[in-house]
Amino acid sequence: MSESGNKEIKHINKPAGREEWPHLIRIGVMIFVTFAVSILFFFAIFRYEGFAGMWGKVLSAAMPIIIGLALAYLMNPVMLWLERLCRKFLDKKINDAHKAKKVSRGIAITGSVIILIAVIALLIAAIVPSVISSVTGLVKVLPESVSSVINTIQHGNFGDSKAAELASDVLQKGTDYIETFATEKMIPQAQKYVAQITTGVISFIRAVLNFLIGIIVMVYVMSIQETLIGQGKKIIYAVFKPKIGNIIVETVAKTNTIFGGFITGKILDSLIIGVIAYFGCLILHIPSTVLVAVIIGITNVIPVFGPFIGAIPSLLIVVIQSPWHALYLLIFIIVLQQVDGNIIGPKILGSSTGLSTFWVMFSILIAGGMFGFLGMLLGVPVFAVIYYIIKRLVNHSLRKKKLPQSTLEYTKMTGVDIGKNTLKYEEKQ
Structure with missing residues (x-):
C-alpha cells in the first residue's frame, strides 16, 4: 500500500473526539478571560477609590437622565395605551395621519405625566399622615404598655420567682436607659443632629429636583422613542x-x-x-x-x-x-x-x-x-x-x-454514541 494510503488510514483511525479538544480549550479560555475581565472591571469601578470617586460623580451628574429613562420605560405602556385610544378617536376627525399621530402622542404623554404625578400624590397622601399618626400612637402607647407589663409581672400570679424579678428589672432598666440616653446624649449632641438633618434636607431637595428634571427627560424620551430606537439599531449594524x-x-x-x-x-x-x-x-x-x-x-x-x-x-x-x-x-x-x-x-x-x-x-x-x-x-x-x-x-x-435540544432527553442519558451521533440510555433489564 502506498505511503499516502497509510496516511489516510491513520487519519481515519484517529479518534474524532481529540479533534474537538483545541476548539473546546479555546472556548474555555474565552469564558475564563471574560469572567476575569468582568470581575476586574467591577472592582476597578466600585472598589478602587480613584475610579469609585469618578464613577460616583458621573452617576450623580447623570442621575436626572437615569431617572428619566427609568420613568419613560415604566410609563411607556401607559403612554402607548392612551395613544391607541386617542388614535381611534382622532383618525376620524383629522384626515392627516401624521398630524393625528403627533396630536395623539402629545395627549398620551401629557396623560402619562398626570397619571404619574397623581399616583405619587396619592401615595404621599396615604403614607405621610398614616406614618405620623402611627408614630404618635406608638409614643403614647409604648410607655403605658411597658408599665402594664411591669405591673403584670410584679403583681401577677408569678409568686416570688426570680424570673419575674429579673424580667421586671430588665424592663425597668431598659426604660431608664432610654430616658438617660435622651437627656444626657441626644440633647448635648443636638448640634450634630441638626447638621445631619440639614444635610438630609439638602439631599432630599436635590432628589426632588432630580426627579422633576427626570420627568422632563421622560417627556422628551417618550416623544422621540422611535428615533432613539432607530439610531440604536443603526449603530449596531454599523459596528457589527x-x-x-x-x-x-x-x-x-x-x-x-x-x-x-x-x-x-x-x-x-x-x-x-x-x-x-x-x-x-x-x-x-x-x-x-x-x-x-x-x-x-x-x-x-x-x-x-x-x-x-x-x-x-x-x-x-x-x-x-x-x-x-x-x-x-x-x-x-x-x-x-x-x-x-x-x-x-x-x-x-x-x-x-x-x-x-x-x-x-x-x-x-x-x-x-x-x-x-x-x-x-x-x-x-x-x-x-x-x-x-x-x-x-x-x-x-x-x-x-x-444532537437533541430537549432537556428531557438528557435526564436519563448515559452518553453519546459517537458512531451514530445519538444519545445512549441504560438498557432495561
Missing part, C-alpha cells in the same frame, strides 16, 4: 456584521419583553394586593390600616421573599398597639399571599421570565446579596436574560453537533 447585528437586535427585543412583562406585571399585581390588603385590614379593624396596606403592596414587588419582608414591619407596627390584631394580620397575610402566589400572580405574570422557582430564588439571593433592594427587585429579569442567552448558545452548539 449583519448576522451578529441580527442576534443583538433579537436579544435586546427579548430582553425588553422579559423586563417589560415582569415589571409591568409585578406593579399591577402589587397594586391589586395592596388594595385587597387595605379592605381586608379595614374589615379586621387592623390599626394603621393605610400604612400596613402600603407596606404589603410595595414589598410584594419583590418575588418570593417580598411577603415576608413586608410582614415583619407590618406586624411590629400592629403588635405594639394590639397583639390580638397582629395575630389576625399574620393569618390574613398568609392567606393573601397564598391567593397571590397560586391565583393572582400566575394569571398576571404568566411565564414572563421563563424561570423555575429555584432559579427565581437563586437570582434573588445572589442579586440581593450583591446589590441590596435593587438587586432583589431586578435580579429575576436580569437573570432571566442571562438564562435566555445561555440557552440560545447551548442550543446553537447542540444544533451544530446534530
Whole structure:
C-alpha cells in the first residue's frame, strides 16, 4: 500500500473526539478571560477609590437622565395605551395621519405625566399622615404598655420567682436607659443632629429636583422613542456584521419583553394586593390600616421573599398597639399571599421570565446579596436574560453537533454514541 494510503488510514483511525479538544480549550479560555475581565472591571469601578470617586460623580451628574429613562420605560405602556385610544378617536376627525399621530402622542404623554404625578400624590397622601399618626400612637402607647407589663409581672400570679424579678428589672432598666440616653446624649449632641438633618434636607431637595428634571427627560424620551430606537439599531449594524447585528437586535427585543412583562406585571399585581390588603385590614379593624396596606403592596414587588419582608414591619407596627390584631394580620397575610402566589400572580405574570422557582430564588439571593433592594427587585429579569442567552448558545452548539435540544432527553442519558451521533440510555433489564 502506498505511503499516502497509510496516511489516510491513520487519519481515519484517529479518534474524532481529540479533534474537538483545541476548539473546546479555546472556548474555555474565552469564558475564563471574560469572567476575569468582568470581575476586574467591577472592582476597578466600585472598589478602587480613584475610579469609585469618578464613577460616583458621573452617576450623580447623570442621575436626572437615569431617572428619566427609568420613568419613560415604566410609563411607556401607559403612554402607548392612551395613544391607541386617542388614535381611534382622532383618525376620524383629522384626515392627516401624521398630524393625528403627533396630536395623539402629545395627549398620551401629557396623560402619562398626570397619571404619574397623581399616583405619587396619592401615595404621599396615604403614607405621610398614616406614618405620623402611627408614630404618635406608638409614643403614647409604648410607655403605658411597658408599665402594664411591669405591673403584670410584679403583681401577677408569678409568686416570688426570680424570673419575674429579673424580667421586671430588665424592663425597668431598659426604660431608664432610654430616658438617660435622651437627656444626657441626644440633647448635648443636638448640634450634630441638626447638621445631619440639614444635610438630609439638602439631599432630599436635590432628589426632588432630580426627579422633576427626570420627568422632563421622560417627556422628551417618550416623544422621540422611535428615533432613539432607530439610531440604536443603526449603530449596531454599523459596528457589527449583519448576522451578529441580527442576534443583538433579537436579544435586546427579548430582553425588553422579559423586563417589560415582569415589571409591568409585578406593579399591577402589587397594586391589586395592596388594595385587597387595605379592605381586608379595614374589615379586621387592623390599626394603621393605610400604612400596613402600603407596606404589603410595595414589598410584594419583590418575588418570593417580598411577603415576608413586608410582614415583619407590618406586624411590629400592629403588635405594639394590639397583639390580638397582629395575630389576625399574620393569618390574613398568609392567606393573601397564598391567593397571590397560586391565583393572582400566575394569571398576571404568566411565564414572563421563563424561570423555575429555584432559579427565581437563586437570582434573588445572589442579586440581593450583591446589590441590596435593587438587586432583589431586578435580579429575576436580569437573570432571566442571562438564562435566555445561555440557552440560545447551548442550543446553537447542540444544533451544530446534530444532537437533541430537549432537556428531557438528557435526564436519563448515559452518553453519546459517537458512531451514530445519538444519545445512549441504560438498557432495561
